[in-house]
Amino acid sequence: MPGDLHTHTNFSDGSYSPEMLVFKAKEIGLHYLGITDDDTVDGIRHLYENELYPESGVNIIPGVELRANHPDTEVQIIGYNIDIYNEVLSDMINTVIEARWERFSEIIKILQREKFNIREVDVLKVSGTSRSIGRSHIARTLVKLGEFKSLNEVFDKILGKGCPAYLPRYLPTIDEIVDVIHRASGIAVLAQPKLIKNDELVESLCTKMDGLEVYHPCNTINDTGNYEALAQKYNLLMTGGSDFHGEPSRYVDKLGTFTVSDELSEQIYSKISTESRL
Secondary structure (H helix, E strand, C coil), X not given: CCEEEEECCCCCCXXXXXXXXXXXXXXXXXXEEEECCECCCHHHHHHHHCCCCCCCCCEEEEEEEEEEECCCCCEEEEEECCCCCCHHHHHHHHHHHHHHHHHHHHHHHHHHHCCCCCCHHHXXXXXXXXXXXXXXXXXXXXXXXXXXXXXXXXXXXXHCCCCCCCCCCCCCEHHHHHHHHHHCCCEEEEECHHHHCCHHHXXXXXXXXXXXXXXXXXXXXXXXXXXXXXHHHCCCEEEECCCECCCCCCCCCCCCCCCECHHHHHHHHCCCCHHHHC
16 A cells, blocks of 8 residues: 555644554555644654654655635645754744634634633643644534534534634745745645635646645545646646544545555655755
């Protein structure tokens, strides 16, 4: 079985610890594993500092998924092969995480005013090791507390854009993110282009990137074909992955049900710098 270049751990909004994610990847025979937590490299650092990265049996690709400020839509950029101790990257991540915490506190206040029985401490129990507190942690907590039946219901009724408890947060610009990824010796990849819902914008963003996430479980066959053509047109690295979070409500239920080829994975892995290999 080849590789999955887009996965999350419980150091962001996934449910698997980094150790469990690596164990599962080895157990099912993945050759490559991209760990791309939202707004944090703490999961990769945890593996490295506990002598679990590099790891025999699976080639780990260090990454981070960052969201960019855009007036019309959500833009997600993955930095692959980053130096996880790069100071410029750490500064950006710390700024983003601080903004996450500020928004988190404000959302809890709104929910309490809306008469929901939820406290910050309830969310922190659910988020566990994650410093990257987000709406998904709040949504899980509301479901756990019995306020809603499902995560989808939470976002549809209270936390989604345009809903009573939705708040925007600080996000870096696209150019700032790409620059920081490059300064951290990494590769900047436009992730989940389908979510942008604007083909012209996707193509314009391709001119700023090193790669494009061509393969994703939310894509149709036509989507994938279009993104392959764009990657070829702009000479971009093609990437892909399941966006695995360890939850049935996400795109895939199990690690290994959506993978990309060894050849594609090796193209990313072979570009890992000395800094990111540590």
